[in-house]
Amino acid sequence: MDIPQLRAQLDQIDRDLVYLAAERQRIVAEIGRSKRGTGRPLRDFKREKEVLDNVRGHAREAGIDPELAAGLMELLIGASLTRQEQDTVRALSQGNGRRALVIGGNGRMGGWFARFLDAQGFAVEIGDPTGAPEGFARRERWDAGPLDHDLIVVATPLRPAARILAGLASHRPPGIVFDLGSIKTPLRESLQALQAAGVRTTSIHPMFGPSANVLAGRHVILIDTGNRDALEAARALFASTTAVTVEMDLDEHDQMIALVLGLSHALNIAFTAALAGSGVAPERLRAVSSTTFGAQLAIAEGVARENPHLYFEIQSLNAHNGPALTALDEAVHTLLAAVRSGDEQQFVDLMSRGRDYLHALPE
Numbered sequence: 001m002d003i004p005q006l007r008a009q010l011d012q013i014d015r016d017l018v019y020l021a022a023e024r025q026r027i028v029a030e031i032g033r034s035k036r037g038t039g040r041p042l043r044d045f046k047r048e049k050e051v052l053d054n055v056r057g058h059a060r061e062a063g064i065d066p067e068l069a070a071g072l073m074e075l076l077i078g079a080s081l082t083r084q085e086q087d088t089v090r091a092l093s094q095g096n097g098r099r100a101l102v103i104g105g106n107g108r109m110g111g112w113f114a115r116f117l118d119a120q121g122f123a124v125e126i127g128d129p130t131g132a133p134e135g136f137a138r139r140e141r142w143d144a145g146p147l148d149h150d151l152i153v154v155a156t157p158l159r160p161a162a163r164i165l166a167g168l169a170s171h172r173p174p175g176i177v178f179d180l181g182s183i184k185t186p187l188r189e190s191l192q193a194l195q196a197a198g199v200r201t202t203s204i205h206p207m208f209g210p211s212a213n214v215l216a217g218r219h220v221i222l223i224d225t226g227n228r229d230a231l232e233a234a235r236a237l238f239a240s241t242t243a244v245t246v247e248m249d250l251d252e253h254d255q256m257i258a259l260v261l262g263l264s265h266a267l268n269i270a271f272t273a274a275l276a277g278s279g280v281a282p283e284r285l286r287a288v289s290s291t292t293f294g295a296q297l298a299i300a301e302g303v304a305r306e307n308p309h310l311y312f313e314i315q316s317l318n319a320h321n322g323p324a325l326t327a328l329d330e331a332v333h334t335l336l337a338a339v340r341s342g343d344e345q346q347f348v349d350l351m352s353r354g355r356d357y358l359h360a361l362p363e
C-alpha cells in the first residue's frame, strides 16, 4: 500500500474515533441526568480509576503504550465532566429569575462569573464603565440605579473593590453581597462596614482563572465575615458543579494565599526573567527541553500570560507575603552559597529539607 492509501485508512480510523467519542459523550450526558435525578455527585473518582485501569489493560493487550490510552481517556473524562457540569448547572437553574448585579463584570473574572450566574438562570446586570460581555444589560456606574438585586458580586481589582464595598455599606442593599478578591486584608474594613450596616455579606475566592470551563478538582474558598446565610447562599451557587468549597477565616486566607499564589507566582516570574536575561532564544531551549524544564516552562508560560497588575496586587497588598518571599530569597542564597563554595553537604541539606517536608504530607 502506498502512503495515500495508508492515509485514507487513517482518515477512516480518525472519523471512527470521533464518532465513538461522540457516542461516549451521549452516554455520559445520560449518566449525568440520572445522577441529577438521584442526587448522586457528578464526579466519581473510584470509577475514573477503574476506567483508566481498564484502558491501560486493553492497551497492554493491544500492544500499545498504556499511558497513551490513559492520556486519551483523561481527556475524554475531562470532556465528560464539562458536559455533565454544564448540563447540571442549567438543569438546576438556581437563579429562577432572580437578579444579580456583577460590578466589574466586563473584566475577565467578572465576565466568567456573569456567565456562570446567567447559566443558572439569574437575570444578570453588569455594572462596569468599560462595557459588558455580549448579551448582558449594563449600567455604567454601579450605583446609577436601584440596588435591589438578590445578589451583588464585586469583581473589580482590589483597590476599587474596597471602595465599592464601603459604598455598598452606605446603600444597604437588601440582597447578598460578596467580592471575589484574591487578597482579603485590603477588604477587611469594607467587609466589616457592610456587616455593621446589616448587609448580608460574605467573601469568596474562586481558585481558578477565567478560562476554567469545568470546575472539577477546582477549589472555591468561602470566608465567613459574620453572616452564615450569606456564606451558605454563596456555597449553593457551586452546589451543581464539581468544585470543592473550603471554608476559612480572613487571616488564614491571606496566609495561605501568600504561599499558594504569592510564592508560586514569584518563583515563575523570577524563572522567566532569568530565562529572558540568558540571551538564549526560547525555541532553542524548547528543542532540548527535559521533563522538568518542559513542565516548568508550561507553568511559567501560563503565569507570563496573566494580568501583571493583578499579579502585583497579589504580591504587594498581602501583608503575609513578606515571610514567604524572604524564605524564597534565603533559599536561593543558600543554594548559591553552597554551589559557589562547593559545599555539597549544605546543598544536600537544602534538598533534604524540602523532601522531608513534602513526604511528611498526608497522601
Ligand SMILES: O=C(O)C(=O)C[C@]1(C(=O)O)C=C[C@@H](O)C=C1
Residues within 6 Å of the ligand: 028, 031, 032, 042, 043, 044, 045, 047, 048, 051, 076, 077, 080, 081
Ligand atoms: O461513570 C460515570 O459515573 C460517569 O459519569 C462517566 C465518567 C467517564 O467519563 O467515564 C465521567 C465522570 C465520572 O467522574 C466518572 C466516569
